[in-house]
Amino acid sequence: xxxxxxxxxxxxxxxxxxxxxxxxxxxxxxxxxxxxxxxxxxxxxxxxxxxxxxxxxxxxxxxxxxxxxxxxxxxxxxxxxxxxxxxxxxxxxxxxxxxxxxxxxxxxxxxxxxxxxxxxxxxxxxxxxxxxxxxxxxxxxxxxxxxxxxxxxxxxxxxxxxxxxxxxxxxxxxxxxxxxx
Ligand SMILES: C[S@@+](CC[C@H](N)C(=O)[O-])C[C@H]1O[C@@H](n2cnc3c(N)ncnc32)[C@H](O)[C@@H]1O
Numbered sequence: 001x002x003x004x005x006x007x008x009x010x011x012x013x014x015x016x017x018x019x020x021x022x023x024x025x026x027x028x029x030x031x032x033x034x035x036x037x038x039x040x041x042x043x044x045x046x047x048x049x050x051x052x053x054x055x056x057x058x059x060x061x062x063x064x065x066x067x068x069x070x071x072x073x074x075x076x077x078x079x080x081x082x083x084x085x086x087x088x089x090x091x092x093x094x095x096x097x098x099x100x101x102x103x104x105x106x107x108x109x110x111x112x113x114x115x116x117x118x119x120x121x122x123x124x125x126x127x128x129x130x131x132x133x134x135x136x137x138x139x140x141x142x143x144x145x146x147x148x149x150x151x152x153x154x155x156x157x158x159x160x161x162x163x164x165x166x167x168x169x170x171x172x173x174x175x176x177x178x179x180x181x
Contacts (some may be wrong), residue, residue: 010074011076030136041061044069045110046123048075127139
């Protein structure tokens with residue numbers, strides 16, 4: 001298993017929703033407001049997890065179509081239960097090799113995913129490939145080196161005080177690319 005994914009388990013949708021999903025649901029609407037896309041477009045969400053951003057797209061942007069992909073069957077099952085909307089298709093897939101027609105999407109978005117993908121450039125190239133000319137591609141990750149998520153930071157501050165060797169498990173060490181620039 002790749003170094004960057006060693007500690008990440010993406011199967012237990014219920015646990016994820018309690019742990020991070022509640023924060024995902026808060027960040028998705030401001031991201032959409034910031035992008036400010038038109039209504040009625042063809043969307044792809046890469047790494048949809050339990051469906052936080054998909055739900056916000058459906059509620060706020062009235063898409064013509066929404067394809068939401070994730071490699072985790074456990075998360076996809078939870079996403080289908082969380083977001084029972086006929087406009088969205090939740091499908092198994094990998095950001096690095098999207099089973100999506102080239103030039104077929106107006107909006108290609110991804111939430112809190114890219115730091116977990118070993119081939120980020122491949123994933124970004126795939127997002128560009130499936131985008132139509134003039135489409136928008138947008139993603140976000142937590143700014144881990146800049147402070148990250150407060151509750152995670154508090155956990156790791158306590159953990160590394162007890163066991164200094166745990167420092168290499170902290171998100172700012174594992175995901176140094178997650179900076180504003
Ligand atoms: C922190 S969760 C974010 C989930 C969701 N987007 C959200 O905002 O709550 C990271 C997600 O990335 C997905 N993921 C990991 N590797 C991936 C890959 N190679 N391609 C697509 N998604 C991936 C995981 O299955 C998981 O759902």
